[in-house]
């Protein structure tokens with residue numbers, strides 16, 4: 577993507593640092609804030625048809641190559657906001673521009689098609705087809721891309737796609753499981769396949785909703801590290817939700833905190849204090 581965009585390394589940790597500070601003392605450079613716009617919102621609001629008001633007045637400006645953690649307590653509206661940003665759920669006020677597509681409420685059909693082509697999704701429930709092979713599941717990531725009816729099964733997929741699938745499987749360190757049935761994988765392995773399936777789309781934007789929430793702590797950190805590293809290596813903008821403070825701090829360049837239906841704060845991860853993090857979840 578943008579060659580001029582400096583890559584901001586995210587500080588890696590292998591978990592809680594007993595006795596160490598939770599917040600690294602400005603070890604990281606601030607997140608880039610001048611790349612091409614990826615997601616912008618103005619006055620974004622969402623109220624569900626049953627009257628449940630989730631958020632209002634949301635202003636976001638997410639630039640290319642940022643890794644953004646969207647945090648907030650349970651029910652704060654993280655999943656709702658993610659879905660609105662990519663047109664999976666209609667917003668009820670304000671404007672959105674995602675990957676150059678401007679819309680209110682929902683993208684039009686042509687816009688939706690263009691968005692789908694450029695976005696990879698990973699959700700907490702990986703959504704793999706259990707009785708199919710890992711390789712077929714990854715090739716199915718091509719669905720919705722041009723010529724993609726051939727992605728229904730790896731056996732009829734073009735050889736180049738199978739090779740690509742093997743390549744992305746290697747990137748998530750699962751090449752040896754290509755022939756295994758998806759329902760025989762552990763939770764962490766299944767989530768890595770879900771990442772591979774998103775990566776094969778060569779997305780500009782990777783959206784992940786609580787990707788580590790159902791995993792053991794060590795496996796969850798492994799998944800977050802894979803996300804963060806691959807996004808950095810491929811110049812993919814990553815937006816993920818989490819209710820895990822440490823996952824927000826360790827794997828993002830920027831944290832957007834939702835609270836009380838508003839953006840509570842939005843700034844480079846290196847400049848977020850422990851007290852502010854606590855304030856998102858309590859009080």
Ligand SMILES: Nc1ncnc2c1ncn2[C@@H]1O[C@H](COP(=O)(O)OP(=O)(O)O)[C@@H](O)[C@H]1O
Pocket residue numbers: 624625626628630648649650651652653654655656657
């Ligand atoms: N389909 C729906 N209809 C009505 N209310 C909903 C619906 N989905 C979620 N909500 C409500 O919207 C709020 C935000 O939910 P959600 O976006 O799932 O929060 P989070 O992902 O931060 O936990 C919650 O109060 C939730 O109960």
Ligand SMILES: [Mg+2]
Pocket residue numbers: 654655656786817
């Ligand atoms: Mg959620």
